[in-house]
Amino acid sequence: MSEEDTRYDASHIQVLEGWDAVRKRPGMYVGSTSERGLRQMVFEVADRAVNEVLAGRAASVDITLTPDGGVRVADDGPGVPIDETKGADGPGLEALLTQMHAGVRTGDRHDVTIGFCRVGPAVVNALSRRMTAEVRREGVRWVQEYARGVAITPLTKVGTATGSGTTITFWPDADIFGAAEFSFDGLEERFRELAFLNDGLKISLTDLRRPDESRSVRLRFPGGTRDFVDFLDGHTAASAPMDTIAFEREDPRMEGVMEAAFRWCSCSEGQVQSFANSRPTVGGTHTVGFRDGVAAAVTAYAREQGLLTSTDPDLGADRIGDGLTAVVSVKLDRPEFEGATRGVLGNSEVRYCVGQAVQDYLGRWLKEDPERAAAVIDQIVQGARRD
Structure with a gap:
């Protein structure tokens, strides 16, 4: 050369x-x-x-x-x-x-x-x-x-x-x-x-x-995330054993506000859609926190009602998704995303804040509506035992 x-x-x-x-x-x-x-x-x-x-x-x-x-x-x-x-x-x-x-x-x-x-x-x-x-x-x-x-x-x-x-x-x-x-x-x-x-x-x-x-x-959807869950459920909404649970909470520990709406239907498939500052995400600390909170609330209630035996393990986050439709949205002052595509939320404090809020709201609902709670818990427990 x-x-x-x-x-x-x-x-x-x-x-x-x-x-x-x-x-x-x-x-x-x-x-x-x-x-x-x-x-x-x-x-x-x-x-x-x-x-x-x-x-x-x-x-x-x-x-x-x-x-x-x-x-x-x-x-x-x-x-x-x-x-x-x-x-x-x-x-x-x-x-x-x-x-x-x-x-x-x-x-x-x-x-x-x-x-x-x-x-x-x-x-x-x-x-x-x-x-x-x-x-x-x-x-x-x-x-x-x-x-x-x-x-x-x-x-x-x-x-x-x-x-x-x-x-x-x-x-x-x-x-x-x-x-x-x-x-x-x-x-x-x-x-x-x-x-x-x-x-x-x-x-x-x-x-x-x-x-x-x-x-x-x-x-235009005045019902916000509650309307979103209804839209995602579509034709399966009539078979839902529960109304949609929806809440919004501001938490200074994560410098932002969270919204979640979710319910179970009698179908076997589930879907959880997540967003951070209105951007679609494929996962992250907000979705992990949501699943943690649901699993903790369901496990605690199932044990109180004797729906889980002393030998049954806790219901993990991977066991509560059958028939679950959910929208999880956080809006943060300082969002931290992983990777160039910004599809995964990384704020560590969000996991605990979302998990605690979901556990509180779902735990309260389970105690206030025992008939529907029993249908939801039975569906989850039976699915977990089949697995």
Whole structure:
């Protein structure tokens, strides 16, 4: 090999300017250039609007898949600030849409992150062939247009506004995403989760891409996690031997609040869905604590009632899942996740706090409704003995 072949100097380094880095490696920012990446684009734009509702500054969020392949995200909040200085309401419009991470929130218990990348709407702008923004603020309507991350018109006052709010519409760049299309079902699933986990949230999702097959859903669930369990149970709810147990408790030891809803039905399968700061998780200290608490309460009651003999072992956390449908949600000021995918919660104090709360609530329910308690305990004990 010649010296010329092995030489490496500054001439070999490629410097990408502006949004070139994002457009050259889009998967690093939105996960993929398939439907999953398109879905993440919607989440990055909708994130700010959803948090406006949860903060009490807006009443609803409306997402529309338009006939020309775009996505429109609208809210009725106070409107994004139009100046460039960051104030109490967040960054100005152009900064929000052209500076990466502008407007990305702190991640504490009051902050909902819809997707997983958390890169902000500016990345969506860079990956879109076109984006338009409309702000209705303080009686004035402002508009601006962008192409591939760059403003191509100045922020322009176009008249008076009725009401207030922000509408951002974007059209993904086909040079990057090819023929991939948005999945209405995939978007609905995630927005439905958010509406269940945040009972003040109201979201509408509308698909106008095919006029003869238009779809629309309105998502709002005042019952929160209790409604979530009912939804997950579906057709099996009628066979449940117990009502849904649901509670919420704030615990300063874990610097956050926990919510849990659960019940058993007569089927053999069970499902436990868990969330940390409204993000889906595949496990972690909150789910371990939940199972610990259920097992402890059920074992204690079964022994008091003579449903377990002195030779029977305690009912472990792996024995109480048959027929159990549960939603476990924690919202923490300082969530700690394991791994780059942030799918496993690691806060050690959460396990004890959740376990204690579940043991208290379930133990009280078992004593207050002995008839239904007997049906639940018998189902668990018999299943454990069969195993």
